[in-house]
Amino acid sequence: MENFETQDGSRTTSNVIRVGTRKSQLARIQTDSVVEMLSKKFPSVRFEIVAMATTGDKILDTALSKIGEKSLFTKELENALERNEVDLVVHSLKDLPTTLPPGFTVGAVCTRENPYDAVVFHPKYYGKMLDSLPAKSVIGTSSLRRAAQLKKMFPHLEFRDIRGNLNTRLKKLDEQQDFSAIVLATAGLSRMGWESRIGQILSPDICMYAVGQGALAVEVRAKDEDILRMVSTLNDLQTVLRCIAERAFMKRLEGGCSVPVAVHTVIEDSQLYLTGAVYSLDGSDCLKETMQTCLFFTQEGVEGPNDDTQHVGITTLGVSRNALNAAERLGNELADLLLSQGAREILVVARQLNDAR
Numbered sequence: 001m002e003n004f005e006t007q008d009g010s011r012t013t014s015n016v017i018r019v020g021t022r023k024s025q026l027a028r029i030q031t032d033s034v035v036e037m038l039s040k041k042f043p044s045v046r047f048e049i050v051a052m053a054t055t056g057d058k059i060l061d062t063a064l065s066k067i068g069e070k071s072l073f074t075k076e077l078e079n080a081l082e083r084n085e086v087d088l089v090v091h092s093l094k095d096l097p098t099t100l101p102p103g104f105t106v107g108a109v110c111t112r113e114n115p116y117d118a119v120v121f122h123p124k125y126y127g128k129m130l131d132s133l134p135a136k137s138v139i140g141t142s143s144l145r146r147a148a149q150l151k152k153m154f155p156h157l158e159f160r161d162i163r164g165n166l167n168t169r170l171k172k173l174d175e176q177q178d179f180s181a182i183v184l185a186t187a188g189l190s191r192m193g194w195e196s197r198i199g200q201i202l203s204p205d206i207c208m209y210a211v212g213q214g215a216l217a218v219e220v221r222a223k224d225e226d227i228l229r230m231v232s233t234l235n236d237l238q239t240v241l242r243c244i245a246e247r248a249f250m251k252r253l254e255g256g257c258s259v260p261v262a263v264h265t266v267i268e269d270s271q272l273y274l275t276g277a278v279y280s281l282d283g284s285d286c287l288k289e290t291m292q293t294c295l296f297f298t299q300e301g302v303e304g305p306n307d308d309t310q311h312v313g314i315t316t317l318g319v320s321r322n323a324l325n326a327a328e329r330l331g332n333e334l335a336d337l338l339l340s341q342g343a344r345e346i347l348v349v350a351r352q353l354n355d356a357r
Contacts, residue, residue, distance in 0.1 A: 016046050016047075016048055017038075017045055017046070017047050017087050017230075018047075018048045018049075018050050018086040018087050018088075019031060019034070019035055019048065019050065019087070019089070019090060020050050020077045020080050020081060020085075020088070020089040020090070021050070021051050021077070021090050022051065022053070022077070023052060023053050024165040024166075025165065025167060025192070026165065026188055026192055027051075027092075029191050029192065030090055031049055032049075033191075034216060034218060034234065035047045037110070037234055038231070038233075038234070041230075041234075045230075050080065050085065050086050052080065074089075074096055074097070074219075077091070078100075078101055078104060081219065081221060082101075082221075088219065088220045088227055088231060089219045089220075090216060090219075092213075092215075092216065092217070093106070093109060093213075093217040093243060094210045094212040094215075096212070096217055096219070098211075098247045098248075098312050098313060099312075099313060103223070104220070104221060105221075105228070106220075106313050106315065107220040107228045107231040107315055108217070108233075108234040108235050109215050109217055109218075109236065109239050109314060109316075110235075111215075112187075112236065113186075113187040113191070113214045113215075114190065115185075115186075115209045115214035115215075116186050116202055116203065116207075116209055117146060117183050117184070117185060117186065117201075117202045117209060118183070118184055118185070118198045118199075118200065119182075119198070119199050119200040119202065120170065120173060120184060120197045120198065121181045122173055122174070122177075122179060122180050125180055125181065125199075127199075128199065129199070129200050130150070130153075130154050130200060131154060133156075133181065136158055137156075137157050137158065137181070138157075138158045138159070138179050138180055139160070139179065139180065139182065140160055140162030140169065140172070140173065140178075140179040140182035141159060141161070141182065142161050142162055143183070144260045144281060144350070145208075145260045146207060147159040147260075147281075147283075148260035148279035148281055148350075149206070149279060149283055150183070150206075150207060152279075152284065160178075160179070162182055166184065166189070166192060166194075169184070170182075181199070183202070186198065186201055186214070187213065187214040204275070208264045208275065209263065211243075211247055211250045211255075211263055212243050212247065215239050215243055217314075218231045218234060222310075222315065228315065229317065232316070232317040232318065235316055235319070237319060238267050240314065240319065240324075241267065241327040242265040242272065242327075243314070244311045244312055244327040245265055245272060245327040245330045245331040246263045246265060246274070246276075247312035247313065247314070248311075248312050248327070248329075248331025248332050248335070249274065249332070249335045250331075252331065252332050252335035252336065253278065253335045253338070253339070253343060253344075253347065254347075255278075255347065258350075258354055258355075259278070259350045259354070260278065260279035260281065260350060261278055261347075262276070262277050262279070263275065263276050263277075270294060270295050271293070271294055271295070272292060272295050272330060273291075274290065275288065275290040276288070276334050276338065277289075277338075278343045278347055279350070281350050281353050281354060285346050287338045287341050287343050289338060291333060291334045293326045293327070293329065294326065295326055309321070311327070311328045312328060
C-alpha cells in the first residue's frame with residue numbers, strides 16, 4: 001500500500017481503489033460521479049470501476065415487492081466487498097436495507113438530488129397531468145408506495161407493474177400502447193440527462209418519496225479505516241441527517257419494498273422535520289404524522305475512525321454525535337407514534353395482500 005495525500009494535505013494509504021457498481025447505465029453514471037469527486041480530492045489515487053449484475057437486474061418478470069429478497073440490488077456487490085474484490089461500492093441509498101450485513105457500513109452519503117417522484121407521459125399525452133388523463137388510463141410503476149398514494153389521489157387511473165432499468169421502461173412507454181404514463185424518480189431522470197421527459201413532478205402532498213431517495217451511498221468494510229476516512233470526505237451533513245431519520249423510521253416499522261411506506265424531510269433553522277406515512281395497498285387506509293427535533297451542529301463527541309457506532313447502517317466521521325442521535329431518535333419516535341395508532345396492522349395486511357397477488 002502506498003501513501004497518498006488529499007487536497008488539504010492529510011494522508012492515507014492505498015494503491016488502486018476498486019469501485020463496485022451495478023452494470024446499468026444509471027448505476028455507472030452515479031458511480032462515475034462519485035469517482036470523479038474522489039479523484040478531485042485524492043488526485044494521486046487511481047480508481048478502477050468493477051461492474052456486475054445483481055439479482056434485481058436479472059429478475060425482470062416479477063414485481064420487486066414479490067421477490068421477497070431484501071438485498072435485490074446490493075447482495076452481489078456486498079459479496080465482492082466481503083471477498084476484497086472491490087474496496088468500496090456505490091449504491092442508490094434507497095436500495096440499501098436499513099440493517100447491513102455484519103462488517104459493512106455506509107461510509108458516505110453524498111449530497112441529495114431532488115428526491116421527488118416524476119411522471120413521464122406517453123407521447124400522445126404530452127402536456128397532460130395525471131388528473132387530466134382519461135379514465136382507466138394505465139400508469140406504470142413497480143413501487144407499492146407510489147401506487148398506494150396515487151390510487152387514493154387519482155381514483156380514475158389504473159396502476160400496473162413495470163420492471164426494467166430506466167432505458168427499458170421508457171422504451172416500453174414510448175413504443176407500446178400499454179401505459180399512458182410511468183412514474184420514476186426525478187433524480188434518476190436528471191442523472192441520465194432526461195429532464196426534458198419529465199411531464200409532472202409530484203409534490204409531497206400528492207406523493208411522498210421513498211426512504212433515502214435521491215441520495216447516493218458509498219458502502220465500505222467497517223474496519224477499513226483508510227477507505228472510510230477517504231469516502232467520508234463526500235458526506236453532506238444535511239443529507240446524512242435527513243436520511244438517518246428516514247432510515248430509522250423505516251427500520252422501526254420493519255418496512256421495505258413489500259409495504260407502502262413514504263417519507264418527507266426538511267431541515268430549517270436547525271430543526272429537522274420528518275413526515276412519515278404508511279398506507280394500505282389501495283391507499284384507502286393511511287396513517288401520516290409529522291414530528292421535529294432540534295439538531296446540535298457542535299463538534300462535541302464527534303465520530304472517530306475507531307468508533308463502532310453506526311446509525312441505521314451509516315458511519316459518519318467528524319459529525320456531532322448529538323445531531324446524529326437526534327436524527328435517529330426522531331425516526332424511531334415517529335414510527336412509534338404511528339405504531340401506537342395502528343400502523344402495524346395496516347402494514348401486516350398490506351404485506352399479506354401483496355404476497356397473495
